Amino acid sequence: MKKNLKTDILIVGNGMVGATAAIAFAQAGFQSIIIDQVKPLEQASMSYDGRASAIASASQKMLQQLGIWGRLKKNYTPILDIRVSDQSSRHFLHYASNAVDNKPLGFMVENRHFRQALNAELGCLDSITLISGVKAETIRRNNEGVFAMLTNQQIIKASLIVGADGRQSQVRSEAAISLTRYDYKQTGIVLNVEHEYDHNNIAHEHFYSGGPFAILPMRNDRGKNIKSSIVWIDKTEKISKILEMQDEQFNFLLNQKFGDFLGRVSAISPKWTYPLSFQFANKCIDERLALVGDAFHGLHPIAGQGFNMGLRDVAALAEVLVDNARLGLDIGGFSTLKEYEMWRHFDNTSMLFFTDTLNRLFSNNILPLKVLRQLGLTITNKLGPLKKNLMLYAKGDVGDLPKLLEGRSL
Numbered sequence: 030m031k032k033n034l035k036t037d038i039l040i041v042g043n044g045m046v047g048a049t050a051a052i053a054f055a056q057a058g059f060q061s062i063i064i065d066q067v068k069p070l071e072q073a074s075m076s077y078d079g080r081a082s083a084i085a086s087a088s089q090k091m092l093q094q095l096g097i098w099g100r101l102k103k104n105y106t107p108i109l110d111i112r113v114s115d116q117s118s119r120h121f122l123h124y125a126s127n128a129v130d131n132k133p134l135g136f137m138v139e140n141r142h143f144r145q146a147l148n149a150e151l152g153c154l155d156s157i158t159l160i161s162g163v164k165a166e167t168i169r170r171n172n173e174g175v176f177a178m179l180t181n182q183q184i185i186k187a188s189l190i191v192g193a194d195g196r197q198s199q200v201r202s203e204a205a206i207s208l209t210r211y212d213y214k215q216t217g218i219v220l221n222v223e224h225e226y227d228h229n230n231i232a233h234e235h236f237y238s239g240g241p242f243a244i245l246p247m248r249n250d251r252g253k254n255i256k257s258s259i260v261w262i263d264k265t266e267k268i269s270k271i272l273e274m275q276d277e278q279f280n281f282l283l284n285q286k287f288g289d290f291l292g293r294v295s296a297i298s299p300k301w302t303y304p305l306s307f308q309f310a311n312k313c314i315d316e317r318l319a320l321v322g323d324a325f326h327g328l329h330p331i332a333g334q335g336f337n338m339g340l341r342d343v344a345a346l347a348e349v350l351v352d353n354a355r356l357g358l359d360i361g362g363f364s365t366l367k368e369y370e371m372w373r374h375f376d377n378t379s380m381l382f383f384t385d386t387l388n389r390l391f392s393n394n395i396l397p398l399k400v401l402r403q404l405g406l407t408i409t410n411k412l413g414p415l416k417k418n419l420m421l422y423a424k425g426d427v428g429d430l431p432k433l434l435e436g437r438s439l
């Protein structure tokens with residue numbers, strides 16, 4: 030084991046965002062070292078993360094460009110339509126892919142398949158060194174560079190450190206970057222189910238007063254469209270009671286919540302739980318430091334956008350770094366990092382605001398709001414241009430897009 034290592038970029042966190050960042054930086058011609066406290070094999074197991082992610086079509090183009098999508102083989106399911114409804118009301122909003130360009134609005138991918146694909150790609154790139162089972166013991170930054178001592182006593186010198194270490198980011202807290210945070214007092218249960226009938230690649234989101242209930246289309250091991258990933262959000266105390274239920278009682282409630290439009294529904298996986306909170310770092314850069322993904326922003330999963338936003342951070346950061354490096358500028362320099370901050374600030378604040386407002390508007394039983402949102406769903410469903418714009422948002426095709434999100438190379 031080499032004690033002293035030198036690289037362009039030190040990435041802390043080999044989660045889905047950090048690993049994608051390493052691959053994007055490699056494509057941009059940078060050397061990087063990526064560290065994680067957890068071993069990659071453990072991260073890619075179902076017991077570590079049973080979630081599936083909705084991937085917007087722009088994110089899919091980026092993953093394709095980076096060579097990650099191809100490594101998923103057939104482990105993804107297209108989302109053709111999205112149907113949004115408010116409790117048991119007959120008002121709903123229907124987004125259909127054939128109303129835009131006949132291409133999928135997005136794709137569902139199990140996180141474990143993502144992690145396997147990312148590990149496979151990481152392992153093939155000589156410019157990336159992965160060190161797992163370690164943390165940074167100390168991180169020092171000055172105008173000469175970043176100096177990190179790892180818990181295995183290796184010392185790394187880099188021009189830039191990227192904090193991709195999730196919601197409890199050590200990189201963020203060591204840089205004393207403050208956080209705006211509050212608890213939603215909601216928890217999400219994630220599980221996989223099988224149902225009798227084909228879901229026809231339609232994703233459903235039902236809004237209830239305690240929180241949304243999402244049914245996300247997947248394929249089972251035999252390639253049949255009779256499997257879905259469920260994200261069941263409710264007030265935390267209610268979820269605690271649900272988790273105490275015997276299987277039979279749980280299945281009864283699950284079928285009640287799901288509805289009978291796909292026939293009988295049965296749970297086919299363990300349940301994973303996620304307490305939900307809003308958090309936003311008050312800045313995403315500091316001396317020779319940039320934050321990406323959940324280390325920067327923690328969104329409500331109501332619109333399935335957290336990972337997508339992390340990919341947008343990575344695409345913007347990689348493009349800013351390569352553009353500045355081509356001009357001979359320092360990739361850890363203030364003016365380089367400021368460009369990244371300015372590019373990502375508006376997009377991230379608007380998505381945080383949008384998901385937060387959506388949750389506040391729908392997760393309650395206040396009568397005037399109930400009337401307002403049912404009216405809103407009906408009007409939006411009928412207003413072509415507004416609906417089309419929302420669909421472009423869901424596809425990730427809005428704003429000043431970095432090249433990778435348009436499927437172009439850096």
Ligand SMILES: Cc1cc2nc3c(=O)[nH]c(=O)nc-3n(C[C@H](O)[C@H](O)[C@H](O)COP(=O)(O)OP(=O)(O)OC[C@H]3O[C@@H](n4cnc5c(N)ncnc54)[C@H](O)[C@@H]3O)c2cc1C
Nearest residue numbers: 042044045046066082083194195322323333334335336337
């Ligand atoms: C219920 C639910 C459903 C969701 N569904 C969707 C969806 O459909 N679509 C979507 O886009 N998003 C979705 N999200 C959000 C998405 O899962 C996250 O935004 C995304 O996983 C964040 O990835 P990350 O790599 O930034 O952070 P993390 O996944 O938290 O990864 C951080 C990594 O850093 C490592 N680490 C942490 N601290 C240290 C340290 N000190 N030293 C070394 N390593 C460290 C960890 O081990 C981990 O590997 C959902 C979230 C929830 C809760």
